[in-house]
């Protein structure tokens with residue numbers, strides 16, 4: 001795509017952006033305790049002594065979380081580190097009763113990887129993954145129950161997180177947005193994180209700096225924490241980059257700091273001066289041994305990998321005749337892709353894709369239905385396309401049949417049979433209607449013959465109407481042209 005450049009009178013600036021994404025791991029219990037991770041329970045219902053930071057409690061690593069992290073690492077085309085280590089990140093916060101977070105620092109479980117993002121113009125770009133480590137989540141402070149008090153809910157304390165850190169490879173808000181969508185799609189395919197940004201199970205920190213086009217190296221960056229939607233991430237990058245440019249052009253200096261993005265104004269404001277790693281006095285977690293994985297363990301997980309969106313997209317393009325754009329849309333969601341494949345089986349892939357992305361999605365949207373609530377079975381879309389392709393019904397009648405399918409859930413053949421919608425290809429029957437229309441409209445016949453040949457379309461329309469849409473439009477067209485010659 002064309003670069004995203006901020007132009008001023010004197011300079012051209014480019015945006016440099018990297019993302020850090022916290023993904024809540026799907027597992028029944030927390031990372032270092034047996035407490036449940038179920039969402040929406042009463043406050044402090046799922047808190048073990050470990051989660052509450054009681055003195056003398058020992059964390060026990062939940063193997064499920066490790067499994068999910070390795071699977072995600074493989075999905076990010078990343079190196080899985082057979083040796084990793086937990087560290088303590090020390091800081092005080094009321095919703096972190098331990099006084100430290102168990103995380104990974106020097107030795108993360110996942111190393112470098114890469115993710116392809118799909119841009120709107122149909123091109124792709126490779127984004128580097130720096131690392132991914134696993135750590136425990138903190139609890140929640142609730143400020144809006146009492147005007148003077150803050151309440152603490154520790155249900156989330158200790159839930160497993162995967163923190164994915166990208167390289168500073170994004171050069172536009174669009175690229176960052178595309179990455180978040182792709183990452184969400186991958187973790188949902190893998191079922192390692194539900195990817196719901198609005199529920200906080202995927203949270204994004206955004207690092208932004210700018211530099212003049214052609215300049216080497218990086219300038220000071222600022223970080224915006226917990227930006228909670230793709231749209232807000234894109235807006236935060238755009239606004240923060242503009243702020244940097246303005247500061248530089250006015251001869252100012254950007255300080256490394258953590259800023260808060262306000263979704264209402266689109267502006268960012270300073271929260272605190274950026275802390276550095278040494279502020280946390282990381283040290284190896286004494287209560288947990290290093291995490292050592294075997295090749296066999298990793299290979300067993302590799303065996304349960306499902307086909308991911310990139311591979312599926314390639315296959316849909318190659319085997320089913322889809323365009324990259326169609327394939328991107330149909331592959332973003334695993335359930336949609338499976339629905340499409342079922343529908344396209346024994347039918348025309350490209351046409352089935354058009355029906356699904358057009359009338360079918362519109363029908364679901366209009367009725368506020370999720371895919372799994374669809375009244376239309378996927379194989380019936382394939383059958384409908386076959387009826388049109390083999391000229392049993394016309395495309396227009398196909399739309400009518402589709403509406404009835406959406407009402408009744410019935411098979412298209414049955415609907416066509418019962419409602420008598422089969423296309424009339426019997427030339428004798430069509431000819432009778434054509435003759436009638438010509439006989440009924442002598443004025444238009446005369447006008448046509450006098451040179452107003454655009455009236456041919458009007459005649460075709462009259463015949464189609466008289467046949468209730470069932471006449472084969474190809475035959476009607478030809479016949480009108482011949483009869484009016």
Ligand code: MN
Pocket residue numbers: 022135163
């Ligand atoms: Mn973190």
